[in-house]
Amino acid sequence: MVKEYYDICKFGCLSIKSTPFHVLQGLAIIMIIEGELKFTTVGNTTMLTEGQIEIINVKEPVKLEAVADECRLWFLYFERIFVDSIRDDFEYVLYNCNEGNFFGVKASKEQIDLLKRKFLAMLTAGEEGENSITIEKMARDILEFIWPNFNVVEYMFADKTESGERFKDISIYMFKNIEKKFSLGNIAQNVYLSAPYLSREFSLNLKKTCSEIINYYRTINVVIQLIDTDKTLSYIAETSGFSSTTYYNKVFLKFLGCSPSKFRAANKNQRFHYVVEPLKLQELENVLSYMRQKEIAGRNVTIAYSADRETFEEQLVNDGEEQREYTIKVTLNPGESLRIVKKI
Template sequence: MRKELINYPSSLPLEITYTSVKEYPIHWHNSIEIIYVLQGSIKISIDTDTFELYENELEIINVDESHSISSDNDNRLLIFHIDPKFLSKYYKDIKNIYFYTNTSDEGAQDGIEYDTFRKLLSELLFEYVKKLENHDEEIEKILIDLLYHLINNFHYLIYEQSELKDNKEQLDRYHRISKYIYNNYSNNITLQEIAKKEFLSPHYLSHEIKNATGASFTSLLNLTRVEESVKLLINSDLSISEICNEVGFSHTRYLNKHFKYYYGCTPLQFRRKNKVTE
């Protein structure tokens, strides 16, 4: 599978699909996707993480995150695709923010923030289906409310370190660092380089990154490179060596090592299993 294009109806920045899924291979798209399980359960893989999603649970898939879905039982899903171009008018860096929902255990999505999340999705569905007068304006208003609800309650850094919710300076700093890694992973970037940009010592910044994300700077960089290599393995005919260069690894053995750590197989084995010839 490969990158998909979302066809938004008329002038709306939203597509909603009611469906059931048995097997949906790895793909990604330039949209924010929200999966709402109405019935049954699904197994979902997002980049290097795989987990179960059960009835009444929600998952957010960020812009260009590779993901796949499978299930061996009857299920009913609502899938929302939201155009980031529309959202960027209200949060310009929307493509570089990562949202996260808690699927760690039963009851993890029982809080008021999830109730509000479901309520906003229900309002979107109502306007989308009924097509009442000015429904496009109503949909845009609800999408704006949803955007700020996600930023305030489902920003991935707030999940890692809840006190960041009230510390905008640190939250902005970690967001800048994540954005810099994502936009420069193919280059030979270093912690020292980022520390200089943030006017911090490398030692202090290293500690702060580990404290905020649970991972070291090097681990975050290698994970980003591995995740981006997945798209090239599936969506291009580049050799493993060429992909290695494209994503910033200095040698194929490093790509193989880190890829195997996250996916349990080599890049070549992954390509043979997942690449779809047309």
């Protein structure tokens, strides 16, 4: 019931009760279709409700829990080999739709809605049996769309393109060197900036200190080691990049609410409680149709019927300073009808 396109992606429908913290090697997108989901990362927890979409990053520890008995969702998982063929640094950048992340920011509504449409269109195409060439093209389009539009760090520097690009590079540098002991001074020297300037820019734009961001990235790395490897607790602590084991335990407790040993016991090799369900094409089409109707809402609508009444033209006029007209021609089959709600 999970459909797969070799070395590109897999997708399907899940009814989830709960999962422990786990790490995906590739990148995934989920969309809630029924119920409510508690979406927990190292940095934060958010509640996802029906119709919301979210990105699960490459090697990002995440825990999923249904608020009631179960939560149904659609998922689209991009294989790591395909993700790396688009960009080789997806692993070192965080992407999010909603505020449930360490930095507390979310993407724009317009970009989220566009990602939803791309997501639903690809699932529909796959369920209809499109060939691998078409699916690969759609998958590439989605990943290339995510990269510039859902990058948390770059988004916070939206009005400062040069600074945003620089701090994105700094973020990647931190991820790549996270097991090493480095300071703000080391980072500043690496990018040829002064440490005071760098500190001010972190606080002003990211609303976090450099130390807080480094600790966050280090904790993500520690969590990955705890649930995805058999390395000893002492070895992980010693190679985590923290200045001492005491400080390591203090930071971990702050982010996860427990000690590393308790976290490993609660999450490593624990059961996933979910059921794979058939992905219903009609359900996908209904959601796409609903989204199109929402796009029409808020516009003035007039209908001009043709003489035979089997076709009509729908004229949409945007509300706004710049008036644009669109004409959509639709052919109705015998017995079909279309309900148009006119804005007053």
